[in-house]
Amino acid sequence: MENGRRMRIIGMDPGLRTMGWGIVDVDGSRVTHVANGSCKSEGPDLAVRLASLFRQLERIVQEYDPDQAAVERVFVNKDPVATLKLGQARGVCLMVPALNGVGVHEYAPNTVKRAVVGVGHAEKVQVEQMVRLLLPGAISTGHDASDALALAICHAHHAQTAGRLEAVLAGTPEAGTNVRARTGTGGRYGCQG
Numbered sequence: 398m399e400n401g402r403r404m405r406i407i408g409m410d411p412g413l414r415t416m417g418w419g420i421v422d423v424d425g426s427r428v429t430h431v432a433n434g435s436c437k438s439e440g441p442d443l444a445v446r447l448a449s450l451f452r453q454l455e456r457i458v459q460e461y462d463p464d465q466a467a468v469e470r471v472f473v474n475k476d477p478v479a480t481l482k483l484g485q486a487r488g489v490c491l492m493v494p495a496l497n498g499v500g501v502h503e504y505a506p507n508t509v510k511r512a513v514v515g516v517g518h519a520e521k522v523q524v525e526q527m528v529r530l531l532l533p534g535a536i537s538t539g540h541d542a543s544d545a546l547a548l549a550i551c552h553a554h555h556a557q558t559a560g561r562l563e564a565v566l567a568g569t570p571e572a573g574t575n576v577r578a579r580t581g582t583g584g585r586y587g588c589q590g
Contacts, residue, residue: 404556405431407463407494408548409454410541411471411487414438416450417541420461421532421549428553430535432461433542443482447489454493466494466501467552469509469544504551509544512551 403424410417419433436453438446458466468490471483494501507517513527525543529535531550537543 404465404553405461405463406465406467406549406552406556407458407461407499408467408545408550408552409490410469410544410548411483411490412541413443413446413450413482413486415539415541416454416486416490417539417543417545418454418457419537419542419546419549420463421546421553423553423556426557428531428550430532430546433535433546434538435541438486443485447485450486450489451493454489455497458493458497458499463494463499465552465556466490466499467548468501468503469548470503470505472506502552502555504548504555509547509551512554513547 403422405420405422408417408419408421414437416436416438417433418436420431422429422431434457436450436457439449440446468487471480471487474480491501504512510519510524511517513519513531514523516523521540521544524547525537525540528537528543528546528550532546535546537546
């Protein structure tokens with residue numbers, strides 16, 4: 398998909414104490430597990446902990462060389478201080494791929510749940526179960542890594558859809574669309590069933 402080869406996606410679940418990451422390869426409609434884990438922040442204060450997360454995540458990005466990155470959007474919760482700290486950890490998730498030439502895409506939690514489970518308000522357990530079903534043989538190293546794999550799967554689905562849309566708009570019949578639908582010669586609504 399990227400430059401005529403498979404596309405590798407890293408999903409990142411931001412967290413100040415534990416930052417989950419998960420990597421999948423996408424080849425057509427096939428999504429396969431590559432690796433997953435979590436980065437644990439170390440240090441006495443916020444700046445040192447963020448630097449620790451930065452260095453760990455940078456090693457992972459450089460080792461696995463992803464083409465695209467998916468990061469969860471932060472929502473504002475009842476504790477503004479916690480939201481701010483989470484936003485700073487999220488900044489690490491945005492910065493590391495960008496500094497390594499990797500495209501970064503953001504998804505709301507409900508979008509991720511809808512893409513993986515089919516329901517936008519799914520429980521964490523449901524997301525974990527679907528990740529295991531969608532990535533047979535993958536053993537998640539924890540909740541954060543499972544969420545990161547869900548982000549990567551979500552981006553894989555969105556990228557595939559966007560790729561098909563681009564192909565349709567470019568007029569390539571290989572996009573899996575009905576040529577008659579584009580030319581207006583098929584059926585009542587311009588398509589064949």
